[in-house]
Amino acid sequence: MKLLVKNIKELLQVRETSTSFLSGKEMAELPTIKNAFLVVEDEMISNFGPMTDCPESIDFDQVEDASGKIVIPTWCDSHTHLVYAGNREREFVDRIHGLTYEEIAKKGGGILNSAKTLQNTSEEDLYQQSKARLKAVMAMGTGAIEIKSGYGLTLEAELKMLRVIKRLKEAFPISVKATFLGAHAVPKNTDKETYVKELIESWIPKIAGENLAEYIDVFCETGYFSVEDTEAILKAGKAYGLKAKIHVNQFTTIGGVAAGVKNDALSVDHLELLLEADIQVLQNSRTMPVALPGCSYFLSIPYTPARKIIDTGLPLALATDYNPGSAPSGNMNFVVSTACVKMGMTPEEAINAATINGAYAMGLENQLGSITKGKFANFMITEPVNSYSFLPYSFGEDHVDSVYIKGHKIE
Numbered sequence: 001m002k003l004l005v006k007n008i009k010e011l012l013q014v015r016e017t018s019t020s021f022l023s024g025k026e027m028a029e030l031p032t033i034k035n036a037f038l039v040v041e042d043e044m045i046s047n048f049g050p051m052t053d054c055p056e057s058i059d060f061d062q063v064e065d066a067s068g069k070i071v072i073p074t075w076c077d078s079h080t081h082l083v084y085a086g087n088r089e090r091e092f093v094d095r096i097h098g099l100t101y102e103e104i105a106k107k108g109g110g111i112l113n114s115a116k117t118l119q120n121t122s123e124e125d126l127y128q129q130s131k132a133r134l135k136a137v138m139a140m141g142t143g144a145i146e147i148k149s150g151y152g153l154t155l156e157a158e159l160k161m162l163r164v165i166k167r168l169k170e171a172f173p174i175s176v177k178a179t180f181l182g183a184h185a186v187p188k189n190t191d192k193e194t195y196v197k198e199l200i201e202s203w204i205p206k207i208a209g210e211n212l213a214e215y216i217d218v219f220c221e222t223g224y225f226s227v228e229d230t231e232a233i234l235k236a237g238k239a240y241g242l243k244a245k246i247h248v249n250q251f252t253t254i255g256g257v258a259a260g261v262k263n264d265a266l267s268v269d270h271l272e273l274l275l276e277a278d279i280q281v282l283q284n285s286r287t288m289p290v291a292l293p294g295c296s297y298f299l300s301i302p303y304t305p306a307r308k309i310i311d312t313g314l315p316l317a318l319a320t321d322y323n324p325g326s327a328p329s330g331n332m333n334f335v336v337s338t339a340c341v342k343m344g345m346t347p348e349e350a351i352n353a354a355t356i357n358g359a360y361a362m363g364l365e366n367q368l369g370s371i372t373k374g375k376f377a378n379f380m381i382t383e384p385v386n387s388y389s390f391l392p393y394s395f396g397e398d399h400v401d402s403v404y405i406k407g408h409k410i411e
């Protein structure tokens with residue numbers, strides 16, 4: 001199948017050669033071509049350039065006219081908990097009445113509440129609920145997604161979640177990466193040391209053995225898992241080929257960033273709090289800091305200090321954290337906009353963070369995240385807009401007209 005998209009008002013994130021990720025000042029540059037064309041052959045980007053070099057339409061099976069519209073690589077959402085059962089709007093109302101996220105969790109709400117619901121939900125029902133969410137985020141421009149387990153908290157329920165992620169991966173054309181997050185919370189009436197031992201000795205070998213995850217995650221946080229627990233779990237995961245992507249510095253700074261970097265984490269995520277020492281360990285590492293502004297927005301907690309991160313020369317990725325407790329939205333357009341409005345990122349930085357850097361944060365930088373020959377043809381065409389800055393400017397709206405995954409328009 002040969003597809004030509006022509007008369008594109010502006011083609012964004014055009015990179016001749018593939019870059020792994022962008023750091024510091026590089027993030028301010030978003031290469032584009034005005035009045036451009038894009039060619040897709042057999043699921044891949046095979047050519048692009050200015051309209052003056054556009055090939056003849058007659059040579060193509062399908063031709064799209066993108067006059068007045070912008071073309072962007074699809075969003076790469078590198079941190080989600082999209083597979084979950086039910087919702088937690090009661091806790092949302094409790095927070096409005098004054099309870100904190102931590103207080104709700106202490107009362108048995110929070111992650112344990114979602115785990116209870118998920119344990120009592122059939123695999124088929126969980127799949128249907130998750131499938132609807134995945135379809136919805138794809139329609140908003142997400143073309144690659146990482147999904148975590150961690151609402152099971154029994155081996156059986158964790159396996160159920162991971163099998164649902166596997167089914168989504170098989171049923172949908174977008175790239176889906178699975179992360180095992182058994183260490184999301186300590187289950188009720190369980191001693192933490194016993195639980196961590198079980199994760200290490202039994203669950204990790206089983207999950208890796210069945211090829212149900214590529215990454216391993218730990219909620220490294222006061223009241224959840226310590227740095228010592230985190231390191232032990234990451235080392236066990238590594239022995240089974242699971243690379244680390246971890247939750248750190250959401251509410252307290254206990255040394256999770258250093259633990260992640262020390263254990264070659266692909267990403268350290270949240271970072272609503274960030275110490276000078278954390279910035280220092282991230283320098284000269286290959287670990288991607290990931291900000292989750294939807295969570296800061298929803299829980300009214302600090303935003304990840306993006307300016308500090310970028311201005312010290314580090315890279316930054318943006319993701320949704322889509323989950324029922326702290327970020328019940330998988331809308332990457334909102335995330336990009338909020339990063340501009342609340343974190344002082346420029347549209348160029350935010351788009352880079354949500355495309356190429358997001359792709360890196362899930363090991364997809366060679367396949368996705370930029371308009372580069374040989375990458376998958378995952379892109380979205382906007383509605384007619386004046387400029388790409390209009391996208392984050394018009395917060396709460398998305399101006400995605402159509403989404404193409406591997407060159408095919410999704411319905």
Ligand SMILES: N=CN[C@@H](CCC(=O)O)C(=O)O
Nearest residue numbers: 110111219295321323325326
């Ligand atoms: N912080 C840990 N996990 C999720 C929220 C979990 C929940 O509240 O259900 C997060 O990334 O924010």
Ligand SMILES: [Zn+2]
Nearest residue numbers: 079081247321
């Ligand atoms: Zn999360």
